[in-house]
Amino acid sequence: MRRLHHGWESRSTRSLALLYEMGLEFELVVHSFLKPLYTEAYRKLSPAGRVPALEDGDLTIFETGAITEYLVTTYPQSGLGRPIGDAEHWQWVQWLHFAETIGQHLATLTQHHVVLRKDWMRSPTVMKYETMRLARTLAVLEEALEGQDYLLASGFSAIDTNVGYSVYGAQRFVRLDALPNVAAYSARLLTRPAFQKALPPEGAERLYLKDFYELPDV
Ligand SMILES: N[C@@H](CCC(=O)N[C@@H](CS)C(=O)NCC(=O)O)C(=O)O
Known part of the structure; x- marks a missing residue:
């Protein structure tokens, strides 16, 4: 099972x-x-x-x-891995881990904007700092995605499910207007039936209640 x-x-x-x-x-x-x-x-x-x-x-x-x-x-x-010996193996491994580099900023911002419900519990300094650091990780993807649909030149692989989820979450905290490659990547992933099926169905408990979380005005 x-x-x-x-x-x-x-x-x-x-x-x-x-x-x-x-x-x-x-x-x-x-x-x-x-x-x-x-x-x-x-x-x-x-x-x-x-x-x-x-x-x-x-x-x-x-x-x-x-x-x-x-x-x-x-x-x-x-065919969604790139095994040892494959020319893209180490790149595949690199992006797999980079998904968590993005994910750590996403987790901190989710704690501050969503989980810590009262304003006094939140740190505007941490929120601004983490937003800036999250934006820098997205800038790395912006460059890597230049001229290609997915993170590897050979096409879609399992790392796009890992990094793709991080981008899905990140855009609630960083606007993608200045990152056209990342925006197109995110939209492309959302057209995949598997990604759509992995999102909450109607009525399910959601983690994010807003499409975008603004930084506190302090
Ligand atoms: N690096 C771990 C992170 C897992 C993780 O922290 N998951 C969060 C949800 S995004 C969780 O289970 N949080 C529940 C809690 O901390 O109580 C992974 O990628 O699996």
Whole structure:
């Protein structure tokens, strides 16, 4: 039995989109962020109490990057990995990890804008600083995407599900007007049926309630 533990609009969207891209069968277990994930039962799957966690037969694995590597290595017929020996292998690995470089700024901004509900809990300094650092990571993608549809010249791969989710979240905090390649990349990913299926269905609990979160005016 293959089972993915997920929270809508969280980083586990990467693993969900990838499972759909690969056409693998799985059971989806959706966790609410309104209840603690750090429970004795769930920590057996993900010791820090985070999503995603994937159960596949005897294996339980957490961390989106690790799940991506696991899936493309175990099911190479998908063609979504770039195995060792492939000319793009190290680039593929690099972007896989860069998804989390973007993701760390996204997580801090999500904490400040969404999770910490009262103004006094938030730090405008951290919010501005992290927005600037997030924008710099998007500028890296802007350059890398010049003249190509996806991050690798050979075309779509699993890293686009990882980086793609980071861009999906990042644009709630950084406007993409000055980043046409990133904006087109994001729009392109949103046309993919797998990515669409990985987004919250009507009525599901959402992490983001606004399309864009403005910086505090202080
Ligand atoms: N680097 C990890 C991050 C996982 C993570 O922190 N997930 C967040 C959602 S984006 C989570 O589960 N948060 C729940 C919590 O901290 O209680 C990954 O990519 O899997």
